Amino acid sequence: MKELVNTQRSINLEKDQVKIGLEIHIQITALKTKLFCGCSSDYRGKEANTLVCPICLGLPGSLPVTNKRAIDFAIMVALALNSTISHRTIFYRKNYFYVDMPKNFQISQYDKAGGVPLSTGGIISFEVNGTVKKVRIKRVQLEEDPARLSYYGTIDSSPYTLVDFNRAGIALLEIVTEPDINSPDEARLFLQKLRSIIEHLGVSNGDLQGSMRCDANISLQDGKRVEIKNITSFLEVKRALQYEIIRQKQLIRRGSTVKQETRHWDADRRLTISLRTKETESDYRYFPEPDLVPVEISQTWIEEIRSKMPELPDERKIRFVKEYGVPEYDATVITNSKALADFFEECCRLYPDAKKISNWIMTDLTRNLKDLGIEISESKIKPKHLTDMLRLIDKGEISGKIAKELLSKMVSTGDSPQTIIKRENLLKISDEAQIKKIVDEVFKEFPKAVQDAKKDPNAVNYLVGQVMNKTRGKADPEITNKLIRKMLAELE
């Protein structure tokens, strides 16, 4: 509630006419090698410059050779996005100089002057506040990742730059949207859906650092477009866009104009900075890559990919509703994350009541993850933990209240419910004699409450609450309630 008010205060959607277009780069982490050479693509955590070869180092005389499986994955993504696959696609050189470029041109694709990217058009639909929003896709194309740069301090204060070419040449899928997104939150939701699609296809693992990046184009009130680069995770996108909107609005308020420029997002300092380049460097002098030949994608090839395509989130959502009978809203939320959907389905395999599972996921599990600031895949809880817990509730061995506590501990420790219960002595107390002892204690400690309860039956809850406090929630509430009423009656 609070968050919504703040957002409304800072962004008046209609008045500000926020237009956001995204250029998303997704590493095809499912590939074993890079896009144009046979170096291993598993570069995370490796010593710098140990996964390079003449090709990805840009040594003179080296030549690229295209990874067929990269095309397979690109076709799959195009199909999932309803994007029209080109019959004949060509690689282009994007010529520009930079420290992270092994050749000072990037082998990429182009959609003008005769260039044909892998696919054009497409749609991604997702839910925003209960309504369906569609964002149009401009194109899907393949290109190579540049090297990784690191600095001594921040980019604008570092006296030199350290370059690691292990990442150079990794296959990237570039997905460009039309400027159909109208708020930072929409951008976040859009990216969430896109990530779910990509992960369901098995193309990329979003948990890997840097596997999904985004550049954003944003304009306010039909003003100049500002490009924001170096947003290295989807989580950062909302922050970067929020900052930029505030920055631009401040400029407008002061009477200055927003310049058309490229700005660099600094995630540590949470601001965008102008890179002060001499010119916009938009003259990339694109021309077809002479060292590569065109790729002709036949209908047969497309059908081969289509026939082996994994289930997409939208399909899965429909199936969840049908097969498991969960509400559509729950199914939408759960399938927005492959990891969560997988967790849910595994739980359903172990326990018969899907609605109960989905309830616990949608409420307590989601909240616990949010509190810890992690995703389900980063948490240690296993599906069996949740279902075992549900069985314990069914058997009456723990109360609902204790179960909530239990879930929270399972999420953070990954211990099984049995382990935790044993360790912290959480079993429900159903023994009447045991409960009566506690009730006696409570009656002694709170005489006024007892008097109130005699007069007003609703005040009984206060006494029940005190019993719960003393037993840390383990006392069976029904039995407690019954006993208290009985004892009150006896006090006449």
Place this chain on the structure above:
Amino acid sequence: MARNSTISKEQVEHVAWLARIELTEEEKQAFTKQLNEVLDYFKKINEIDTSNIEPTYHVLNLVNVLREDKVEPSLPKEDALRNASQKEDSFIKAPKII
């Protein structure tokens, strides 16, 4: 000074920047002159009508030259870094960005 030149000195300077080659003043002047002579001769290509002619990017009509997604050995670290004039640990050291 420049009668109808095809490429002006300012253009030469701009293009030299795009190509990241710092030119001396002598070079800017000499190149402007020489490049104009060359481009003037190249105007010959306008004599011929090429509308409806497909450009030839490749002389052989090869398509779909693709490789398997199979890992090949990378260069030993020493070989990868051997020719870099500035290094730090196993990083290649480049000049500052700003």
Place this chain on the structure above:
Amino acid sequence: MVDYSELTCHELKEMIDKREVSSEEIVNSVFERIHKFESKIHAYISLFRDSALEEAIIIDERIRRGETVGKLSGIPIAVKDIISTKDKVTTCGSKILENYIPPFDATVIERIKKEGAIIIGKTNMDEFAMGSSTENSAFGYSRNPWSLEHVTGGSSGGSAAALAADETILALGSDTGGSIRCPASFCSIVGLKPTYGLVSRYGLVAYANSLEQIGPMAKDVTDCALLLSIINGNDYRDSTSAPFPNKNYMNALVDDVRGLTLGVPREFFGEGTDSAVEKLVWNAIHKFEDLGAHYDEISMPHIVYSIPTYYLIAMCEASSNLARFDGIRYGFRAEKDDADWNEVFSLTRQKGFGPEVKRRIILGTFALSAGYYDKYYLKALQIRTLIKNDFEKALSKYSALIAPTMPTPPFKIGEKIEDPLSMYMIDIDTVPINLAGVPSISVPCGFVNNLPVGMQIIGRFFDEETIIRLAYSYEQNTPFHRKKPNL
């Protein structure tokens, strides 16, 4: 005392097989020759005497033990310094790569090494293959062994001079717009530019990717065919490599051209062609007639647009190919206090590149830039289609085409270097071949005032056999290949 350096590869191979000479003797003989004349000729940028002798000794030992050895075993070969040789400096004739040591061999190097060839040095060349006289080398020009005040031609001038001076037995060159054929013609040796895609470009430092090929250079057609037989064939590392397996061309060495039809395109004898050159080439055509071939004069109307078409395409590709030379990963790097990356890149390239390279990069960048792409680059590619069609049309009717290699005999050192356009114009007979992608061989066909003249025999796609056959037959029936310069 036989001077083995004066012999051909096939002659020496026979002697090696018969144990009449050892590889060590051959290598020593060649190095003695180098010692004697290299200060005059300057064909080489680097020489590997020690490693060459080591390899020779090893090969001799293996031969002594009766092991089977490769087809080039024990034979010295010179390699143009634009071809990557593992662990051996590869400069491309440029200051910017003066100390660059590749960690890998080009595919052609792997193939010749497999056959036991001994790489004795890297030859001089125009910087990054940009030039037709080898005067653009950052390490000084080479001199023509036939006349020391004349150019060797370029850009594979060092390889051609080394062969002509017997400073090597075999050589490799590269040809983007005539860089094998021009020096072959100027130095009176044999040079062949293969069909585009026949020989792998992996390891060839790129100047203009869609135009160039590595090719054999030799003292006669037989040696040329032998070397071509070893280096050709599909390479999975080169996506533009033709999908054909290795082919042996030795069976094309047949002295019989009866029934072959030759087209003589008049556009190759146009304005600027020296009349003495024209006469010599026509003598050759009539010689073919005597030998049983038939010729017709034909027209290839779009040839006249070849120079601007070639240079535009080449310069555009080159401007992109040479962008990688920024001093960071390899090569010369300029030092400047407190400089940012833009300044270091710009200063490195300012100091590291020679003037011709700078000119071509700037022109190429210009021709690709916004607003000019259609007018220059795209237009050139369209004319290329027309030129390619001219060749396909002509070669559908004729087995081969005959033309001069160069419009003139070798010119004097310094004569054309100040006027870039005049230098570009001498490529008029060689560049059309690169635009079309067809193969062409240059063979000596005479002398003008003791200065060599070469003739081009141009063939159909992947029909090197026919042009080798024609060249061989011509050679067998003329004395030119046996003449040596007076050094």
